[in-house]
Amino acid sequence: MTASASSMARTPVADALTAEAPVAHIRICGWVRTRRDAKGFSFLEINDGSCLANIQCIVDEALPDFAVIKDVNTGAAVDMRGELVESPGKGQKWEVRAAALTLLGGADAEAYPLQKKRHSDEFLRTIAHLRARTNKFGAAFRIRSEAAYAIHEFFRERGFFHVHTPILTGSDCEGAGEMFRVTTLPASGTGVPPSGNRFEADFFGKECNLTVSGQLEAEALAMGLGKVYTFGPTFRAENSNPARHAAEFWMIEPEFAFADLNDDMELAEAMTRTVVTRVLERCAADIELFDRFVDNGLIERLRTIAGQSFARVSYREAIELLKTCGKTFDYPVSFGLDLQTEHERYLAEEHFGKPVIVYDYPKSIKAFYMRLNDDNETVAAMDVLVPRIGELIGGSQREERLDVLEARIREMGQNPDDYWWYLDLRRFGSVPHAGFGLGFERLLMLLTGIANIRDVVPFPRTPGNLEF
Numbered sequence: 376m377t378a379s380a381s382s383m384a385r386t387p388v389a390d391a392l393t394a395e396a397p398v399a400h401i402r403i404c405g406w407v408r409t410r411r412d413a414k415g416f417s418f419l420e421i422n423d424g425s426c427l428a429n430i431q432c433i434v435d436e437a438l439p440d441f442a443v444i445k446d447v448n449t450g451a452a453v454d455m456r457g458e459l460v461e462s463p464g465k466g467q468k469w470e471v472r473a474a475a476l477t478l479l480g481g482a483d484a485e486a487y488p489l490q491k492k493r494h495s496d497e498f499l500r501t502i503a504h505l506r507a508r509t510n511k512f513g514a515a516f517r518i519r520s521e522a523a524y525a526i527h528e529f530f531r532e533r534g535f536f537h538v539h540t541p542i543l544t545g546s547d548c549e550g551a552g553e554m555f556r557v558t559t560l561p562a563s564g565t566g567v568p569p570s571g572n573r574f575e576a577d578f579f580g581k582e583c584n585l586t587v588s589g590q591l592e593a594e595a596l597a598m599g600l601g602k603v604y605t606f607g608p609t610f611r612a613e614n615s616n617p618a619r620h621a622a623e624f625w626m627i628e629p630e631f632a633f634a635d636l637n638d639d640m641e642l643a644e645a646m647t648r649t650v651v652t653r654v655l656e657r658c659a660a661d662i663e664l665f666d667r668f669v670d671n672g673l674i675e676r677l678r679t680i681a682g683q684s685f686a687r688v689s690y691r692e693a694i695e696l697l698k699t700c701g702k703t704f705d706y707p708v709s710f711g712l713d714l715q716t717e718h719e720r721y722l723a724e725e726h727f728g729k730p731v732i733v734y735d736y737p738k739s740i741k742a743f744y745m746r747l748n749d750d751n752e753t754v755a756a757m758d759v760l761v762p763r764i765g766e767l768i769g770g771s772q773r774e775e776r777l778d779v780l781e782a783r784i785r786e787m788g789q790n791p792d793d794y795w796w797y798l799d800l801r802r803f804g805s806v807p808h809a810g811f812g813l814g815f816e817r818l819l820m821l822l823t824g825i826a827n828i829r830d831v832v833p834f835p836r837t838p839g840n841l842e843f
């Protein structure tokens with residue numbers, strides 16, 4: 376390849392396919408999806424990940440580079456220069472007539488695992504390092520990127536600041552028993568003092584875990600910045616329902632001052648509907664793929680979410696609905712018991728046929744920081760439940776009254792001293808405030824119709840699975 380050829384900027388396939396007019400000199404780079412040899416020509420379908428569609432390239436056997444074509448197999452990477460011309464063929468407006476073809480990286484036709492056929496999700500999980508090259512996973516990860524962008528955009532438009540909260544944490548605020556310990560002590564246990572503080576010799580001189588949530592720190596930041604949100608990885612050693620729970624997942628946690636439960640519900644609904652609207656608009660081809668091949672009815676469902684206001688019911692009303700609906704559930708329904716996925720899905724899918732926000736849960740099943748209601752029995756909590764998934768978002772108004780908060784911490788069998796700085800926020804300029812946590816992977820399951828959380832994360836971490 377000449378210097379001038381390599382210095383020519385490459386055009387993403389997405390841009391080439393939407394060109395307004397023919398282009399005399401164009402450079403396309405990508406991976407070969409298929410090669411078809413005809414008399415005097417070879418046809419290449421090339422994909423570079425910029426969009427779902429491939430671009431067709433025609434390589435004339437008269438080209439000086441034509442000798443390499445025998446090694447240009449499915450999976451190979453190529454760098455091509457040529458002319459973008461109107462395609463006489465059906466199905467595409469433009470194609471590339473090659474003038475020069477370079478094979479960047481070959482792919483052995485026998486050994487390459489992604490031959491042109493449909494592969495099962497289970498098989499593709501075993502080759503997660505290659506699956507981004509399939510239509511389905513390319514689409515899923517493009518949607519993931521667009522959804523993240525739309526979330527940042529939404530909060531920015533509403534005046535929220537993006538903050539970073541710690542990943543290593545010394546407090547065990549919510550996830551007792553579900554945390555991953557981080558240590559530099561030798562695995563054998565040598566170096567651990569036989570008595571006293573067993574973490575004394577450890578890196579931080581105290582127990583350290585991976586965070587389960589950035590909420591408590593986000594609250595502190597909201598008490599200075601007013602409106603903040605986190606977007607970071609969180610870790611939970613949960614060993615149940617592997618289709619919906621990942622050990623490492625991403626959470627968006629807005630937290631805002633001078634706000635109550637109603638403001639919280641309004642924010643959660645507006646965020647969900649805005650993100651769904653924008654992703655539908657911006658990822659139309661990718662979403663259509665999921666609607667056709669993964670989850671018929673997906674687009675209809677997403678339009679309902681975007682276009683209609685969410686239902687709202689109190690936990691008490693939800694329990695009544697579930698008790699009297701005439702359906703038998705595997706898990707019992709009664710005031711004081713947490714809603715299970717089957718209950719959540721019944722409410723969103725069958726009863727309301729759209730997302731529903733359940734609020735005012737019994738205090739006994741919720742965290743200490745949720746604001747106690749006047750009935751002394753429920754807290755100002757809310758969960759957003761959506762069809763197919765169940766819980767998408769969990770949040771609450773926070774307890775801003777020092778004495779009530781201290782009492783709740785004690786009631787939960789914990790020591791207020793461990794929360795000294797969190798309690799300080801209630802000692803100095805405490806204000807009503809609220810927030811929630813959106814599970815980013817759950818949102819992606821909603822957006823794509825993908826039923827297993829392992830298939831919306833590029834490299835999933837689930838019990839027994841730490842490959843790649």
Ligand code: 4AD
Binds near residue numbers: 587590620621810
């Ligand atoms: O309901 P959760 O546990 O709430 C919190 O962590 C609060 N600190 C949030 C807040 O108020 N700032 O988790 C929030 C969301 C859930 O609704 C769910 O979507 C998701 O996080 N989630 C998980 N997603 C994937 N895998 C897991 N193991 C998850 N656990 C929770």
Ligand code: MG
Binds near residue numbers: 766768769
């Ligand atoms: Mg929850």
